[in-house]
Amino acid sequence: MDFAYSAKIEGLRTQVQDFADAHIVPRIGQWKKEVESGIFPVSFIEDLKALARQQGLWNLFLPGLKTDEPGTQLTNLEYAPLAEIMGRISWSSEVFNCSAPDTGNMELLHLFATPDQAEQWLTPLLNGEIRSAFAMTEPDTASSDASNIQTSITPDGNDYVINGRKWWITNAAHPNCQLLIVMGKTNPEADTYRQQSMVLVPLDTPGVTVVRNLTVMNHHHPEGHCEITFENVRVPASNLLGEEGSGFALAQARLGPGRIHHCMRSIGAAELALELMTRRAQERKTFGRYLHEHGSVAEWISRSRIEIEQARLLVLKTAWLIDEHGAKAARKEISMIKALVPMLHTTVLDRAMQAFGAMGVSPDTPLADHWTWGRALRYADGPDEVHHRAIARIEIKESAENLSILDAYLTPFEPD
Numbered sequence: 157m158d159f160a161y162s163a164k165i166e167g168l169r170t171q172v173q174d175f176a177d178a179h180i181v182p183r184i185g186q187w188k189k190e191v192e193s194g195i196f197p198v199s200f201i202e203d204l205k206a207l208a209r210q211q212g213l214w215n216l217f218l219p220g221l222k223t224d225e226p227g228t229q230l231t232n233l234e235y236a237p238l239a240e241i242m243g244r245i246s247w248s249s250e251v252f253n254c255s256a257p258d259t260g261n262m263e264l265l266h267l268f269a270t271p272d273q274a275e276q277w278l279t280p281l282l283n284g285e286i287r288s289a290f291a292m293t294e295p296d297t298a299s300s301d302a303s304n305i306q307t308s309i310t311p312d313g314n315d316y317v318i319n320g321r322k323w324w325i326t327n328a329a330h331p332n333c334q335l336l337i338v339m340g341k342t343n344p345e346a347d348t349y350r351q352q353s354m355v356l357v358p359l360d361t362p363g364v365t366v367v368r369n370l371t372v373m374n375h376h377h378p379e380g381h382c383e384i385t386f387e388n389v390r391v392p393a394s395n396l397l398g399e400e401g402s403g404f405a406l407a408q409a410r411l412g413p414g415r416i417h418h419c420m421r422s423i424g425a426a427e428l429a430l431e432l433m434t435r436r437a438q439e440r441k442t443f444g445r446y447l448h449e450h451g452s453v454a455e456w457i458s459r460s461r462i463e464i465e466q467a468r469l470l471v472l473k474t475a476w477l478i479d480e481h482g483a484k485a486a487r488k489e490i491s492m493i494k495a496l497v498p499m500l501h502t503t504v505l506d507r508a509m510q511a512f513g514a515m516g517v518s519p520d521t522p523l524a525d526h527w528t529w530g531r532a533l534r535y536a537d538g539p540d541e542v543h544h545r546a547i548a549r550i551e552i553k554e555s556a557e558n559l560s561i562l563d564a565y566l567t568p569f570e571p572d
């Protein structure tokens with residue numbers, strides 16, 4: 157295993173950081189003001205996207221990019237430190253065309269779209285001309301278990317007819333969102349894992365209604381986490397992604413690298429929180445001492461540094477494993493970082509908020525927004541418990557092969 161950043165990556169890290177320092181960080185306040193006054197997408201986003209693309213900082217996430225597709229063909233390991241920089245500011249990934257859920261959707265289309273589907277949807281997504289959403293979760297279904305999904309995608313002549321209700325569909329309120337990748341049942345009689353399929357649904361298809369944009373712990377996200385109804389939505393059968401009955405397998409494929417991008421960005425958010433906490437602890441005094449001279453605050457700083465380093469190494473190991481052996485071989489590590497990193501994200505953010513006093517929960521720092529997002533990530537792409545379950549199952553299976561070897565370590569009491 158080798159996680160060292162190569163000279164190429166050190167160069168790209170500097171380039172992305174310099175770009176962020178010059179063009180993104182100075183616009184944090186303007187982004188907030190415009191969004192609060194209802195302007196979205198913000199006025200400067202297309203200019204920043206064009207500039208990033210001009211500088212070669214575009215589609216940094218997709219290792220399988222073809223030579224005639226726009227982007228950099230970085231490996232997951234190479235992308236990780238760049239995503240970390242993006243994670244410091246909630247909206248910055250869009251500048252580099254690296255936002256979720258478009259990244260996961262582009263991965264999926266890259267793997268499974270027909271040439272016509274790719275031309276219609278993948279090309280404009282890779283060019284950053286449109287945005288997309290992934291619609292699986294349902295309010296009336298325990299959606300941690302994808303086999304529960306109830307939305308029907310019924311074959312009807314040369315069409316599919318979709319009926320159902322989804323919620324928490326990220327990006328669906330973005331004015332540029334044009335595509336929904338919808339998961340539902342094409343054959344309720346098939347084996348459990350062959351009942352589901354995915355279809356490509358243009359957002360403006362008759363019968364698709366975006367009912368509301370849900371706030372996340374009362375935080376408004378302009379791109380949206382939406383509730384959507386599908387009432388007799390008709391799309392041509394050629395909009396099927398992959399094969400009929402392959403929805404479950406496609407969902408698994410989509411969540412490999414896509415899941416770890418969130419973790420990479422969370423490391424960046426936690427790192428920013430630690431930097432802000434460390435600065436604050438050197439500025440404020442209580443009871444005659446700087447905050448960092450109080451043992452509890454010093455320990456928050458120390459623990460945060462240790463935990464971030466641990467988590468970053470595990471994320472890099474996971475990225476390396478995916479690059480070397482594929483997402484399937486890395487499934488335990490993917491679940492490990494998915495269970496670990498959102499928790500780390502909120503823990504470090506929580507300490508930083510506490511160190512800032514009441515200012516920590518005000519809108520005058522990025523801490524409350526980052527904490528809220530970290531909390532939401534404990535559900536998005538599967539709740540913590542589902543990942544712990546997956547890890548434990550793999551661990552039990554692996555250990556079953558070696559149980560007898562452990563006999564030698566056990567020395568039950570035997571009377572002389």
Ligand SMILES: Cc1cc2nc3c(=O)[nH]c(=O)nc-3n(C[C@H](O)[C@H](O)[C@H](O)COP(=O)(O)OP(=O)(O)OC[C@H]3O[C@@H](n4cnc5c(N)ncnc54)[C@H](O)[C@@H]3O)c2cc1C
Pocket residue numbers: 257289290291292293294297298299300301323324325326327372381532533535536537538539541542545
């Ligand atoms: C901000 C945000 C954005 C999202 N974006 C999207 C999106 O773009 N597209 C999309 O389709 N979905 C999205 N989701 C939804 C997310 O993927 C689901 O919330 C998640 O999969 C859990 O499904 P559920 O809410 O139905 O919880 P349920 O399935 O009802 O589970 C409830 C709880 O049960 C517990 N639980 C479940 N299984 C187990 C187990 N095996 N062992 C122990 N405990 C268990 C967990 O604590 C879990 O939180 C988003 C969610 C949020 C908050």
